[in-house]
Amino acid sequence: MTVNLLDLDAAGLTAFFAEHGERPFRARQVLRWLHRCGQADFAVMTDIARSLRDELGSLAMVVPPAVISDRISDDGTRKFLFDVGGGNAVESVFIPEEERGTLCISTQAGCALDCSFCSTGKQGFNRNLSVAEIIGQLWQVRHALGAWQGPEANGERLISNVVLMGMGEPLANLDNTVTALRLMLDDNAYGLSRRRVTVSTSGLVPAMDRLRDECAVALAVSLHAPNDGLRDQLVPINRKYPLRELLAACQRYLEKAPRDFVTFEYVMLDGVNDADAQARELLALTRAVPCKFNLIPFNPFPGSPYRRSPTYRIRRFAEVLLEAGVVTTTRKTRGDDIDAACGQLAGQVLDRTQRTGRRTLVLQLDRQDACT
Ligand code: SAH
Ligand code: SF4
Numbered sequence: 510m511t512v513n514l515l516d517l518d519a520a521g522l523t524a525f526f527a528e529h530g531e532r533p534f535r536a537r538q539v540l541r542w543l544h545r546c547g548q549a550d551f552a553v554m555t556d557i558a559r560s561l562r563d564e565l566g567s568l569a570m571v572v573p574p575a576v577i578s579d580r581i582s583d584d585g586t587r588k589f590l591f592d593v594g595g596g597n598a599v600e601s602v603f604i605p606e607e608e609r610g611t612l613c614i615s616t617q618a619g620c621a622l623d624c625s626f627c628s629t630g631k632q633g634f635n636r637n638l639s640v641a642e643i644i645g646q647l648w649q650v651r652h653a654l655g656a657w658q659g660p661e662a663n664g665e666r667l668i669s670n671v672v673l674m675g676m677g678e679p680l681a682n683l684d685n686t687v688t689a690l691r692l693m694l695d696d697n698a699y700g701l702s703r704r705r706v707t708v709s710t711s712g713l714v715p716a717m718d719r720l721r722d723e724c725a726v727a728l729a730v731s732l733h734a735p736n737d738g739l740r741d742q743l744v745p746i747n748r749k750y751p752l753r754e755l756l757a758a759c760q761r762y763l764e765k766a767p768r769d770f771v772t773f774e775y776v777m778l779d780g781v782n783d784a785d786a787q788a789r790e791l792l793a794l795t796r797a798v799p800c801k802f803n804l805i806p807f808n809p810f811p812g813s814p815y816r817r818s819p820t821y822r823i824r825r826f827a828e829v830l831l832e833a834g835v836v837t838t839t840r841k842t843r844g845d846d847i848d849a850a851c852g853q854l855a856g857q858v859l860d861r862t863q864r865t866g867r868r869t870l871v872l873q874l875d876r877q878d879a880c881t
Contacts, residue, residue, distance in 0.1 A: 512569045514543060515641035515648065518691040519698075529568065531561065537697050543571060544644075544698035547652055573645030574599075579653055586844030589650060590857075593618055593642050597635050598857035599676050601646040603654070604843055609669040614646045616686055617677025619858035622711055624731075624744050626776055628810040629676045633860030637682040643689040647671065647699065671701060674709040674729070680716035690724045703727065703767035709774065714750040717758045725765040729772040729803070730755065734782050735790035743782070752794065759798045770799045770836075777818035777826065778807050788829035795835075802830050802837040808845070 517525060522536035538556055542548045549571035551562045574591035577598055581587045587603040599615035620627070621634035647668065656667045671693055673679040679686045686708070692698045693706050709729040710717060717728070734740035740747040747755075759771045773795065777783050791802075804827055807817040818826070823839055830837040 511567075513572050513639075513641045514539065514569050515571055515573055515645055516639055516688075518640075518688045519695055520691075521688070525569075529564070535561070539565075540695065540697040544648070544692060544695075547648060547656075549573075572641060573648045574642050576649055576653070580847045582844040582847045584843050584846075586847070587650075587653075588844060588847050589646070589653065591642070591646060591649070593638060595635070596857065596859045599638065599642070599646075601650055601675060602844060603650055603668070605667075610667050611670040611672060612647060612650055612668045613672045613675050614643065615675035615677055616643055616673055616679040616682050619860060619862075620677050621681065621862060622678050622744070622746050624711060624733075626733075626743060626778060626807060626813065626815050628813065629858075631810070631812070632858040633862045635858050635861050637685060638677070640685045640688045640692075643685060644692050647693070668699075669701075670705045670707070671699075672707045672709065672729075674707070678711055678713065679708050680710045680713040680720060683716045683719060687720070687724045690726055694724070694726075707772070711744050711746050712750050712755045712758075713746065714754050714758045717762055721762045721765050725762070725767065727768050727772070728759070728762050728766055729774055730759060731776075732773040732791075732795075733776050735787045735794050739782060743778075756795065756798055759800075763799060770801050772801050772803050774803050774805055776805045776807050777823050779816040779818045779822070781815060783818040783822050783826055785825060785829050788826045792830065792833045792835065800835065802827075802835060804837065804839045806840065806842060808842065 512525060514522070519536055519540055522539055523533045526533065526535040535557070539554070542554045548554065551557075551565045554562055574593050577590040577592050579587065579589050585605045589601045589603070590598050591601070592598055597618040599618055601615065602613045604611045604613065615638065617637050618635040619632045620629045623630040651668065654667045673686065690706060690708070693701045694703060703726045705727075707727040707729050708720060709731060711731045720726075720728075731744065732740075733743050737747060737751050740752060763769065763771065775782070775791070804823055806823060807815055809815065809817065827837045827839055
């Protein structure tokens, strides 16, 4: 069977070459061609013997997900839609800023966790993305940005940060996510520091422990409620891993985390979780965990049962947290004119869970402002 080399990290490529009687340094060579130069054509990999290049041509391929569309917002935010086969598509969003460029990528076609304010969740779940489909988003966006210029060049300045905050729950696709993360961190590939790669999770406790042990990158946790009663409604996985367990997992994670805090994401839902008293409850709840808060103004989608908290409410909620000495930022909504904001990532998911009682083809998901 032909192997897609974008599915393999350094260890996988080393094993692949060993199987074919080749020495480990081949893995490093190929890794650099693929992920530092963006090359898919074995013929140009000139430091590899011609006989091996010919062999690679018959044993392997380099196939990223195809770009279906590429749209640029008035504020420079750029949204990519990728075909992942079988009628499914996922999205990535590139957010350029003065000092950095952040790419927000997807890890699943849909999501099975069904948070009540999330339009990815409302689409249902189709399947996990492969490593090639996850890292291939980075690969393709670098191509689109013109970030490859030669064997030693890389797109660090253009894509300085990667956040796994697009469609899907990264920790529900842990093996592929970890392999893709290793490629992001590998100096022969994307060479990003662990602090510049952030995984966002709704709180899959056992997988948080595994991530810590296997590839501890920066962690963001989608909290959204100050108590179990409310979180059970907003983030149903809370019924399985309630707040006490989740916060204990955050503390364990911090033992190995590249940053000395966890970022708690908190979507601001009008009249649901945005009262001053709830901010104070949040402070009491998270007292033992070194953390920062990132407040996300809710981005509505067709049929969503919530409204975004008014600006003055978000400001007041932030003030309560700030007055207690907790660093708190409010996420800017960017790219909403092209539906690229957090909660607006469209995608296209053929729901295999049939949660809605029929197969759904949802073209317009809503997740505004994805990434910080
Ligand atoms: N599944 C992971 C990562 C993807 S979601 C997680 O839940 O953390 C990335 C962030 O977008 C999460 O904090 C999520 O709660 C938030 N989000 C989802 N839908 C949203 C919406 N409609 N408006 C604002 N933020 C939303
Ligand atoms: Fe899934 Fe995250 Fe959306 Fe919840 S918020 S349904 S975990 S993508």
